[in-house]
Amino acid sequence: MTNIKKVSELAGVSTATVSRTLKSPEQVTEATRDKVMQAVKQAGYRPNWLASSVKSGKSNSIVVLVPNLTNPFFLRIIGGIEQAAQEKGYSVLLGDTQGDSKRENEYAGMVLSNRADGLIQLDHSFPFAPQDAELADNVPMVSVCERIEGERKYPVIELDNYAASRALAHHLVGYGHQKFAAIVGQISSQIYRERLAGIRSVLQEENLPLPDEMLVGGSYTIEAGIEGVRQLLKQPVRPTAIFCFNDDIAIGAIHEIKKYGLRVPQDISVVGFDNIKVSAFIDPPLTTVDQPAYDMGRRAFEVLSVLMRGESLTRIREILPFQLVERQSSGPVHSS
Missing domain, CATH: 1.10.260.40 (lambda repressor-like DNA-binding domains)
Known part of the structure; x- marks a missing residue:
């Protein structure tokens, strides 16, 4: 050897x-x-990490909880976690929870049974079973994108979703849009609240409406985008611009808009969130907010490493920068 x-x-x-x-x-x-x-x-x-782990009582592995492994945005985060973990001699155990609390509890329990040294959560739920909540107080745990629910504040690596959504809203208002709709993600998360608040703050400043009936959706999937457009096009007033709370939703929305014989952006502008790789190659290429997903993953592991060493953090919330990427799915309002 x-x-x-x-x-x-x-x-x-x-x-x-x-x-x-x-x-x-x-x-x-x-x-x-x-x-x-x-x-x-x-x-x-x-x-020989195994020998050192036996000697130290550590497993040299971490658990990463992912709500949906098919989401390209999560895969970019995982790529950053994996690279940073590998550099430090850690293995990464992925738990595809599909939002199932029982699955989350089982994967999170690996840390309590010393099969893993720490946990990174990519969803907003507290992943431990109720009977394990007290034991979990001392577990090294970091969240990415979403803040973990509950009284205790865990370290989080996130984006300023409020500011990013304001940037999208200013972008569309600048093109003269006045009839808006949104296809949203999980309404139980703080991301939903902050993105919606950012959009509404700009529209209120411009005295523009976003009626409740123009808010549809509830999951971050292509299917949610398809169904969302079907619902919106049944409304008496057709929107000229649709905010999609992630790129998968936007891809589904654009697909369905075209099925109705409408054009993007001439009839309806569509904007997304995340800047997944395929968003630059769909027809038309998608205007979206770029999140530094890989960097978010790397930073999450670096913060987790500090906690696993038993050291204190100087701050528990880190906000990474975003960029508005303008492509051809958004444009000026055209007269009907």
């Missing part, structure tokens, strides 16, 4: 530096880290 000495020779550094790079990559320079990781790959070296 290739040993650490071979890696040090290939990288041109000491065995101590190799060991430090593998265990605490943040303690070495980026150039050194790159040299060592390249040497590890070249040598085919496999660190």
